[in-house]
Amino acid sequence: MKHPYLAKLLFLLMFVSFGTVTGAWAQTTGSVSGRITDEKNEGVPGATVIIDGTTSGGSSNMDGTYSIQNVPAGPQTLVISYVGYNTVRRPVTVVAGANTEVSAGLTENATALSEAVVIGYGTQRKQDITGAVAQVDSKQFVQGQVTNPDQLIQGKIAGVSITTGGGAPGAPSTIRIRGNTSLNANNDPLYVIDGVPVDKGGINGASNPLSLINPADIETFTVLKDASATAIYGNRASGGVILITTKKGLQGEKLRVELNSQTGFSTAARRYESLSAGEFRQLMEANAAPSQLATLGTADTNWQNEIFRTGATYDNTVSLIGSIAKKVPFRVSYGNLYQEGIVITNKLKRNSGSISLSPTLFDEHLRIDVNAKGSVIDNRFVDYGQIATAAFFDPTQSVRSTEAQYARYGGYFQYLGAPDANGIRTPLGNAPGNPVAAINNTNDISTVKRLIGNVQLDYKVHGVEGLRANLNLGLDIARGRGSKDIAPGDFGNYNKDFPNDPGLNGAYNDYAQDKDMKLLEGYLAYGKQLGAAKVDVQGGYAYQNFKDQGPNFLTYRSDRTTLLNPSAVLTVPGFYNEYVLVSYFGRATLNVSDKYLMTATVRNDRTSRFRSGYNSGWFPALGLAWRIKGEDFLKNNNTISELKLRAGYGRTGQQDIGLAYDTQPRYAYGTSESQYLFGNAATGFITGPLGYNAVLSWENTNTLNAGLDLGFLDNRLTATIDVYERKATDLLQEVNVPAGSNLVNRLNANAGSLRNRGIELGLNYGVLRSADLNWDVNLNGAYNVNEITDLGQQDANFPGFLNGDIGGGTGNQIQIRSVGFPVDAFYVFQQVYGPDGRPVQGTYVDRNNNGSTTDDFYRYKQPAPLVTLGFSSNLTYKKLVFAFTLRSNLGNYVYNGNASDRANYALAQSSTLFLNNVAPDVRNTGFTRQQLFSDYFVQNASFLRCQNISLGYNVGKVMGASNLRITANVQNAFLITKYDGVEPEISSGIDRNFYPVARTYTLGIALGI
């Protein structure tokens, strides 16, 4: 079935525009003007002034003055509002043909309780919320070089852990709200951007779906943490929900132009540890064989210096905000980002644009929100493996050489074997390639486009007080295109059959992916006051269709016409996945005297991933709150300004595992490299059956949450405390199916359960309040304990499912999923230490006292932090602003894969024809061979990181009607940790081939005109 809603949408838009131009006022009018000031009697720019009951109005200028023309004569009421201030109403009698002056002073809205908080399918007053919901707006965002939206709230919300995936531009962050809830299914939160639940996955060429949004366009992040808040999004809400709203124009606002420009430079904050040429030579002379020493060069090369650089970043956004004919508020923005990675050649360019229109028609009965955000990203990637290669490449070798044998390899030094029949020295088998050459020889580029758009119509039905109909039509379209072109002289793509023909060496391949999401949602909402009780009910329907498709490509040589594998043929033209979610949802809220609050929601979801009979999931939730502050005995208490107890229960669902058709019987065609040539035929393509689980169904997560909201001294100090338990049952996980029962040995099935328990605390405190000096601090902390409580059917000898690939051989895995332990606990041997405190090679604790230590693996620590802490401080003195954000994780452990692989002499001397650099830790251990499974390499990676320091100065008016602000920022200013590897904050817990996080210095100006 097709939803022909685009046609309907156009139809509606025609009426909307028709309606917009019809109204005309014929009455006699006058004007109103004045100045809006704050408590310090300074002008408030951008405040909205509206004539009550009309659409007529304007906004204040830089100095706080405003003027409204064509105001109907007679008694009117001015409504003056500004974010963060209490709204003021002023009566005025407008005289026809004359100006009436009305000025007003605004007071800061310290309580912010009436502030609207975005929730699923609507908004609620903050004081009415019964669930665990946290909102961060643009004033509280992390400042400075923020190129991905998720970085805006890093360290700002208790229980929301955002782990950067490294320092590469556009690298995906791992976001976990209250820990991992699922094993093999998707643990990411659901992002709802301006009402559009977007695809969770990345696209080929851009792994982070959020990197396609310009952070400068974002107004608020709202995080729905517990199920009583998220269950209305049932089907994909198990990992929590993040609602993002973008900036919008205001009704009646005068045209404003805002310009933001930032220039920064980045360097690698931490590097891999390796020995210098001198140290390496000395160590090898003492340990290596003469034939190996003969391979040493004479250079002194720091290979990491050769691949790292200082990367420049330019980030500019210009936005126009205003109101067309004072009736159609709009915001248009254009952003341009150019970001160089700290590894040579690595870069990202993003051009982004956004448009929002939010007209209100028919006496504010119909509100229309039109949002469109588009971006084009151009990437050039680097292979992270080359960063590690740089750390172990022999430092006595030079980067380049003029010797004739290297000419074929672009003049780069490489390890070469004996001359072949053509007299060419071929790449030496098993030797590492020169990392500088490998990076420069590889042009791995992509262009990704994305458009997220929606039209939301919210209609207060005429004639039925309290009834509202809402229709939301959305699209999320992404196109990824890329190619990887490896130069003919590359070491790793040598063609022994045609070494002298550049076109027949190297490699080239294309890739492409198209993703399309279509959304249709509609709901009816009805609210009514019944005595002391306010009742709101709503019910709706949602349809979402996801398509993910693209062509397959073959790999060519550099001439792009000769196949890398001469007999390759494209047997399957492409890939295609389509899945559909159909949902019904409802919510009822009850508010008795602003004291007793209840929210009940239910959602029914059906997914095309599962078969009929297994595809329907029910997700109910109930939230209760007692707003004690509303009781008589506290009403007039001046110390306690807010006190609310909350409790909630809810269930959310998970179906996001595998591909779209995994529950259906189907076959797949083999590629040209997996033929079987009966009768010595030239071709023999094969077809094979695939495994499937027809009884796969929903994973359910049940959450219990209790919370306390506290406010003191007019809410100068507020605190929120939440405790929760989340239990996921019928876990979607890959399990061993009985051998012979299916067409594969492991299948995604519903088995087992997993529990997270935790406590969260958030504190906001206005430490200082005075005319010149203000100091605000935010402290948040969370403690989360994760445990697998069941893995399905168990045999006593079954240790669990191994996970977490490490190097140093084939098939080594360092983590395990076992009942009674946290997800992906490290599964290692317990190292024995000698009297000198050094680990004794190959000697482990015989934990089961059976005389052998080969079976003494034990489960040790976990990669996820037990405690996450965030601290933000914002100090303003007159026109100066000084802010910083600190983050800390405690109890997180990381397997130092770099050291376990390289801190031994065996790797250095793995060949008689070349040497590898070693990690300096070898001096502490003396290991002569790899000790991959020693717990020595599982290290405490607790850390304290200064996420950001910023210093700003409000210059104020410059050259007439403009406002100038200058800021200086340091991102990732310092890191305190005992961890030795390149980065302690790694979501997988395995430090291997990691792209180091950058330290970035930024200068920014913001200009308002």
Next chain:
Amino acid sequence: MKNNLSRGLITLALGTALAGLATSCNKDLDTTPKYDPTPDKVYVSLAAYKSVMGKLYGGFALTSLGGADGGSDVLGIDGGTGNYLRQLWSAQELTTDEAVIAWNDPGVQDWHNLNWDANNPLLRGLYNRAYYEISICNEFIRESSDDKLASRLPAADVAEAKRYRAEARFLRAVSYMHVIDLFGGGPFVTEASVVGVDAPPYNTRQQLFSYVENELKALTTELAPSKANEYGRVDQTAAHGMLARLYVNAGVYTGTPQYANAATEAAAVISSSYSLVTASSPVSSAYGRNFLADNNLNPAANEIIWPVLFDATRTTTYGGTTFLVNGATNGASPGWQRYVGQTTGWGGMRATRALFDKFFLLGADTTVDRRGRFWKVGQTLEISDQTQFTQGLGVTKYRNINSDGSTIVGSRNFSSVDFPMLRLSDVMLIYAEAAARGAASRVDGLKYVNQIRRRAFGLDINTASSAADISDAQMTTDFILDERARELHWEAQRRTDLIRHGKFTEATYLWPWKGGVIGGRGVDAYRTLFPLPTSDITANPNLVQNTGYN
């Protein structure tokens, strides 16, 4: 009024959208794949049936539908590592005097140390490979029922499709034979089983033996006559050969020896259309031509009764003979690489001196037996550390070059050598062993042994030779075991042979590093069987773990 009209239309639009859509959307939940066909769309022609049969045969060679880099059919293990032939070979050779391995991949040292447990990932991979093969054969046989063939294919094609079905039964029987040999009993599933997640019943070693015996017997008539099938596909001779192998081990599998039956089946093979390679080539002895890149052509194709096919560009894997060639070659020795036709080497497997000594110490074979080809440059004979590749002699039996010396086109260092799963000389030695055990004609047995030995010495196989021939008195079971080591070393037979001759776990025959100690040691007798993997013991409560592994 305009406004009323607009309002009316908007309300109408909203109402339509909300109410009208809900009804028709549930149909959308029936999404179907675009590129991965359902069974009805696959089995539409004889060629389509053949392409699925290619997957069944390919199950022994390939790791996935996507070539060497395309992942793994068997999950939980690296694709190349989990290759059927690679782990079957490892289980049969690395556990014995014929091979050690340098690597430290999880579990790989357990083979030679004879100290594996039920969580060994390689054993799990091998077990799952065997049952994967059984499952996909069951699926094919299910889709090839007489009814389905009649309804899907033209009448003229049905007979050939039934032959495909018989070949699928053969491949399934072979995988069950591997289960019998390696694991004893195991889960039992046939085409009558349903594809799902329910635990299959457990069958004992004896039950599986009887099943395989009956299947193979039936197939000695249902398959194509000897040499009447395409290269790479099995015929009646293959069924006889596998029956001979089953019967010669019957004493181990069931407690009741059936050497006479083994001899009968072997005789059927020896009298078939297959023959030994007798002509040498510029780069290889007659014997060695069985293990070159063009062994898919005659004369090697006349000796190999069932080859597992490989091709350097079209049948690619990091297991199979690519593993046997690259894994046994030094990555730092261009000369060695050139000799075996590659430009790489993974530095893994070598022989213990026990294998070397089979050629150079016993009897009169000192240097003329052309079957023993060892790489000695840079290698030591003795092994003081199994993980050092330079300790232990290299084995250059499998070489990725053609018999005229030309190399294989294809820059990716895959092998085109086909692996002999069943070879005529193996069956000749089975006959001789039956004779040595008094269950067949000693005259014929001696003739076969001496034919094999004359070829090994580069002589005419039908002309008596005092250098090569043994006497009737010399034809003991011990001699046959050693002769099998010389003729069939590195062909994935050794563990089974040692067990049958009572020399695998026993302290009466030791080799370097047997059981993980330098001089070798005997281990517990229960290690003649591998444990069922804990993963399947967990998943299937019907299973019975082998003695010693609980």
